[in-house]
Amino acid sequence: MLRRRVTKFMTLSLRDRILFLKIWVLLCCVALLLRLLDYQRTCRLLERLSPSRADHDGATEDGMAYALRLGRLTRIAGRYVPTNGTCLRQALLVWWLLRRKGLPAEMHIGVRKRPAFVAHAWVELDGLPVNDHADVGKRHKPLAGLPHRAGVDSDPQRQDPAPT
Numbered sequence: 001m002l003r004r005r006v007t008k009f010m011t012l013s014l015r016d017r018i019l020f021l022k023i024w025v026l027l028c029c030v031a032l033l034l035r036l037l038d039y040q041r042t043c044r045l046l047e048r049l050s051p052s053r054a055d056h057d058g059a060t061e062d063g064m065a066y067a068l069r070l071g072r073l074t075r076i077a078g079r080y081v082p083t084n085g086t087c088l089r090q091a092l093l094v095w096w097l098l099r100r101k102g103l104p105a106e107m108h109i110g111v112r113k114r115p116a117f118v119a120h121a122w123v124e125l126d127g128l129p130v131n132d133h134a135d136v137g138k139r140h141k142p143l144a145g146l147p148h149r150a151g152v153d154s155d156p157q158r159q160d161p162a163p164t
Helices: 002-011 014-036 039-048 061-078 087-100
Strands: 106-112 118-125
Touching: 002 014, 014 039, 014 061, 014 087, 039 087, 061 087, 061 118, 087 106, 087 118
Parallel strands: none
Antiparallel strands: 106 118
């Protein structure tokens, strides 16, 4: 089993192997942040570590190719991290890495009620999911009041509650 995994890893290009290892380590870091902080604080921290706004309004062809590659490698790495690489952890990481590249990524969290209640997180770039199936937005109803950008309050009048 390990031999097969190593063989599959070695079939990746050198650039993808390096990106995969980076993603694997960063997924562990995101999991730790979510454990030590909460979701909102983790989002605010990641936002502070990102450019204040996207460099351009939409993704270029190269930007979209990078986003799809990043999403694919993150899904794979999420299966092998010791901290359980849930969709939320993966989406936060993909969202943050795309924002660091100056791409206008949007994180979405939605729910599906049938066959069982399930919450799910994914990232879109120019309205296209980059770390999930193309129809993910149709299968999950977005949570009301959740801003499209992770960590950003959709209501500027609303203040964060005082830390406890």
